[in-house]
Amino acid sequence: MRPITLFTAAVLSIAMFAGTARAADKPVLTVYTYDSFTADWGPGPKVKAAFEKTCGCTLEWVGAEDGVALLNRLRLEGQSSKADVVLGLDTNLVAAAKKTGLFAPVDIDRKAIDVPGGFSDPDFVPFDYGYFAVVYDSKTIKNPPKSMKELVDGDPDTKIAIEDPRTSTPGLSLLLWMKKIYGDDAGKAWSKLSRRVLTVSPSWSDAYGLFTKGEVPMVLSYTTSPMYHMMEDHTDRYRAAHFSEGHYMQIEVAGMLKNAAQPKLAEAFLQFMVSPAFQDVIPTTNWMLPAAHMDKPIPTAFEKRVKVEKPLLYDPQTVAEHRKAWIDEWLAAMSK
Amino acid sequence: MLTNGERRRWIVGGGLALALMAALVLAAVVPLLVATAGGAEARSATFDTYIWRVTRFTLLQAGLSTLLSVALAIPVTSALARRRRFFGREWLVRLLAVPLGLPQIVATLGLLAVWGRQGLVNEALLAAGAGYPVSIYGLPGILLAHVFFNMPLAARLMLFEVERTPGEYWALAGQLSMRRSAVFRLIEWPAIARVLPGAAGLVFMLCATSFTIVLLIGGGPGATTIEVAIYQALRFDFDPPRAVVLGLFQIVLTGLVLVALKCLGGRAEHGGTSGRAVRRQEPDTALARTADGTAIALGAAFLLAPMAAIAVDGLRADLLRLLGEGAVWRAIGTSLAIAFVAGCLGVLLALVLAAARHAALPLAMRHASARAFCASTGAASSLILLVPPIVLGAGWFVALHGVTDVFALAPVVVVIINAMMALPFVVRVVEPALASHRARTGRLALSLGISGWRRMRLVDWPGLRRPLFVALAFAMALSLGDLGAIALFGGQGTTTLPYLLLQRMGSYRTADASGLALLLAIVCLALMTAGSLGTREEERPW
Numbered sequence: 001m002r003p004i005t006l007f008t009a010a011v012l013s014i015a016m017f018a019g020t021a022r023a024a025d026k027p028v029l030t031v032y033t034y035d036s037f038t039a040d041w042g043p044g045p046k047v048k049a050a051f052e053k054t055c056g057c058t059l060e061w062v063g064a065e066d067g068v069a070l071l072n073r074l075r076l077e078g079q080s081s082k083a084d085v086v087l088g089l090d091t092n093l094v095a096a097a098k099k100t101g102l103f104a105p106v107d108i109d110r111k112a113i114d115v116p117g118g119f120s121d122p123d124f125v126p127f128d129y130g131y132f133a134v135v136y137d138s139k140t141i142k143n144p145p146k147s148m149k150e151l152v153d154g155d156p157d158t159k160i161a162i163e164d165p166r167t168s169t170p171g172l173s174l175l176l177w178m179k180k181i182y183g184d185d186a187g188k189a190w191s192k193l194s195r196r197v198l199t200v201s202p203s204w205s206d207a208y209g210l211f212t213k214g215e216v217p218m219v220l221s222y223t224t225s226p227m228y229h230m231m232e233d234h235t236d237r238y239r240a241a242h243f244s245e246g247h248y249m250q251i252e253v254a255g256m257l258k259n260a261a262q263p264k265l266a267e268a269f270l271q272f273m274v275s276p277a278f279q280d281v282i283p284t285t286n287w288m289l290p291a292a293h294m295d296k297p298i299p300t301a302f303e304k305r306v307k308v309e310k311p312l313l314y315d316p317q318t319v320a321e322h323r324k325a326w327i328d329e330w331l332a333a334m335s336k
Numbered sequence: 337m338l339t340n341g342e343r344r345r346w347i348v349g350g351g352l353a354l355a356l357m358a359a360l361v362l363a364a365v366v367p368l369l370v371a372t373a374g375g376a377e378a379r380s381a382t383f384d385t386y387i388w389r390v391t392r393f394t395l396l397q398a399g400l401s402t403l404l405s406v407a408l409a410i411p412v413t414s415a416l417a418r419r420r421r422f423f424g425r426e427w428l429v430r431l432l433a434v435p436l437g438l439p440q441i442v443a444t445l446g447l448l449a450v451w452g453r454q455g456l457v458n459e460a461l462l463a464a465g466a467g468y469p470v471s472i473y474g475l476p477g478i479l480l481a482h483v484f485f486n487m488p489l490a491a492r493l494m495l496f497e498v499e500r501t502p503g504e505y506w507a508l509a510g511q512l513s514m515r516r517s518a519v520f521r522l523i524e525w526p527a528i529a530r531v532l533p534g535a536a537g538l539v540f541m542l543c544a545t546s547f548t549i550v551l552l553i554g555g556g557p558g559a560t561t562i563e564v565a566i567y568q569a570l571r572f573d574f575d576p577p578r579a580v581v582l583g584l585f586q587i588v589l590t591g592l593v594l595v596a597l598k599c600l601g602g603r604a605e606h607g608g609t610s611g612r613a614v615r616r617q618e619p620d621t622a623l624a625r626t627a628d629g630t631a632i633a634l635g636a637a638f639l640l641a642p643m644a645a646i647a648v649d650g651l652r653a654d655l656l657r658l659l660g661e662g663a664v665w666r667a668i669g670t671s672l673a674i675a676f677v678a679g680c681l682g683v684l685l686a687l688v689l690a691a692a693r694h695a696a697l698p699l700a701m702r703h704a705s706a707r708a709f710c711a712s713t714g715a716a717s718s719l720i721l722l723v724p725p726i727v728l729g730a731g732w733f734v735a736l737h738g739v740t741d742v743f744a745l746a747p748v749v750v751v752i753i754n755a756m757m758a759l760p761f762v763v764r765v766v767e768p769a770l771a772s773h774r775a776r777t778g779r780l781a782l783s784l785g786i787s788g789w790r791r792m793r794l795v796d797w798p799g800l801r802r803p804l805f806v807a808l809a810f811a812m813a814l815s816l817g818d819l820g821a822i823a824l825f826g827g828q829g830t831t832t833l834p835y836l837l838l839q840r841m842g843s844y845r846t847a848d849a850s851g852l853a854l855l856l857a858i859v860c861l862a863l864m865t866a867g868s869l870g871t872r873e874e875e876r877p878w
Binding site for chain 2: 035039041068071072073076080096172194197198199201202203204205206208209212213214215216225228232323324328331334335
């Protein structure tokens with residue numbers, strides 16, 4: 001390409017960023033969420049279309065990398081944040097989110113909400129939940145571990161990829177999961193498990209990438225991960241292992257800001273969030289389980305998911321208090 | 337040789353560029369500290385045993401990675417310099433810059449396809465009857481991956497310098513019937529040694545700040561770099577002051593290593609040249625051919641195998657569908673636009689800094705202030721790489737937020753960050769080229785009374801065009817693979833190709849991600865090809 005055409009191309013594409021016009025007359029509800037929620041294949045487009053039908057407003061998504069980035073962005077923006085609603089924090093982040101003092105109590109009807117173990121908080125409303133699980137490749141693993149204990153004690157040559165609790169939510173959740181099961185012996189269990197850990201990746205997508213490329217036969221992911229492969233890739237090769245001690249939970253929540261420019265719309269959105277119109281799209285777009293009643297039946301692939309009898313979850317306050325000490329314990333055990 | 341007026345103008349220009357960079361960094365650090373002072377929860381002591389352990393590991397892996405990358409680059413460079421005509425040479429040289437343009441996760445997956453547990457090497461070993469597969473996880477894997485990224489970079493920089501050697505040298509070597517060893521000792525090695533400290537410093541900085549590779553192939557938290565600790569401070573802990581302190585610590589630490597490397601460097605410049613065409617005519621032996629062939633073949637295999645793995649994987653993706661998606665084309669457009677503007681800015685900044693430094697050098701013998709100026713232009717253009725983009729991004733975000741719509745400015749912010757991050761690379765191409773260009777044309781221009789704009793147009797542009805295009809291509813390739821700056825601002829409007837790739841990876845769409853990785857590699861390669869156009873056939877070494 002001649003430099004001059006390259007330059008023209010550059011100028012044109014810069015002009016493209018600039019031109020995001022918006023409909024000026026309708027009120028705009030600004031919702032911060034994580035990127036995969038707003039992706040073309042995520043729940044974002046469907047939710048936006050459904051909500052805009054009834055609200056007489058324009059819903060604008062603003063994406064951040066993930067839940068942690070979302071919270072940090074709010075912390076940086078402080079009082080002057082443009083967000084009305086923040087959607088996509090999880091229970092591990094709720095305590096820190098409250099501490100910012102930016103969130104307002106939400107006054108909506110919570111009757112439809114149905115999350116195992118229950119979740120009630122004046123400021124935050126759950127919109128979906130999921131269980132962490134060891135997902136394995138059934139082509140290589142014929143006898144998957146049936147419990148955390150079997151995972152910890154198993155053959156060191158059969159490896160697992162896990163995420164780093166210092167940087168990633170699934171990583172932190174595995175740490176909490178182990179703590180729930182092993183308590184004070186968690187350090188010892190980690191030392192043992194470390195023999196099976198091929199690598200500790202900075203984020204879920206890195207670990208999952210290693211797994212689907214066949215580099216490692218087990219990965220820490222969700223019980224719903226195999227559903228994606230069944231419905232989109234039409235294969236049941238990847239399966240989640242059922243653990244007898246129970247599975248650690250992730251509840252994803254949304255909240256509205258005290259300084260919301262559109263508090264009425266924000267509340268309307270949160271109410272809409274726990275209605276079937278929102279919940280119906282969650283399983284097959286966010287690959288999580290609905291946190292409230294759905295109108296449609298759940299897709300058949302989801303019927304085949306690992307059923308969790310014992311959901312495990314620390315309350316947000318406990319996580320906030322002990323996270324650092326438990327991460328240090330993990331570091332010491334894993335660095336040996 | 338410059339007129340006094342020109343010298344003054346360049347020095348002022350360089351001073352302004354330095355001030356601009358300092359202002360940009362401070363504009364990030366200060367608001368970040370102010371906004372978060374006292375707000376961070378449960379701040380732990382910054383320099384605990386954890387940080388010391390992390391520091392030790394950072395220095396160890398970066399030192400070893402640098403040593404290996406540079407040492408392995410020398411034979412490859414020397415062989416490539418000697419063998420100026422073989423099938424595919426042009427493409428091989430262009431491919432040297434591609435690993436840098438790929439997001440680390442992509443290159444890492446490519447490497448693992450070759451060296452991983454289920455990789456080609458292990459399969460070959462198993463087939464050959466070797467019992468237990470080789471595991472690269474841990475320090476060996478980190479070194480392997482760093483050599484993959486940086487050996488080509490070092491080779492590229494060295495090759496560029498060797499190929500700048502004036503044609504007269506080779507003509508003389510031919511007349512004196514110098515042997516291979518003498519040619520290496522008297523001509524090639526001095527050229528390599530000239531860029532060695534700079535190249536090694538660059539590689540060291542890249543390895544010291546390495547992040548994804550270290551965590552992913554390091555196999556556990558025993559392998560943690562300072563950069564990881566900085567990122568960690570900005571994640572769950574959200575303790576920006578700690579991130580800033582660690583960032584400063586990283587700059588000081590690496591700065592010391594760079595100073596040490598500088599002391600090693602020879603700095604003799606080329607003698608004068610009339611720009612005679614390079615024609616190497618040293619005697620060729622079967623042994624020399626075999627040695628060069630081996631070095632090139634091994635280097636190429638090492639570089640190409642993971643890239644081939646990326647390509648094969650990419651071809652399995654539904655490329656036609658991907659290419660039919662508006663989002664993909666928009667991302668390519670966005671990436672190219674950002675890369676182009678950032679690249680131009682980076683090259684301009686590098687040119688101004690290099691010219692200012694060059695203009696101030698003759699004064700440095702007499703004035704301490706000129707010495708300090710030369711040192712700070714040199715240091716600034718390197719150390720900027722050590723400022724974590726996430727700190728810059730977060731700081732500017734705080735500074736701009738409330739003043740203006742940060743989203744509207746996101747592309748500008750990303751461009752500036754990328755331009756500054758490309759600077760250390762670009763300077764290493766521009767500076768030596770400028771020095772020899774000045775040596776070649778300075779006296780003549782002065783005696784002909786050509787100065788100012790006319791000099792730039794008639795003398796400097798034709799003479800420097802080629803290295804500037806190479807530098808631009810380099811800077812663009814780097815900017816293409818960048819994620820650090822985008823991560824904070826991405827999302828609406830500013831979705832670049834690597835960002836799109838990570839988005840797909842993050843929502844189970846691994847095949848799409850592989851396809852996008854291939855597209856990204858193709859774009860990178862196209863850039864390196866474009867960078868070598870605009871030069872006449874006979875002076876094009878790649």
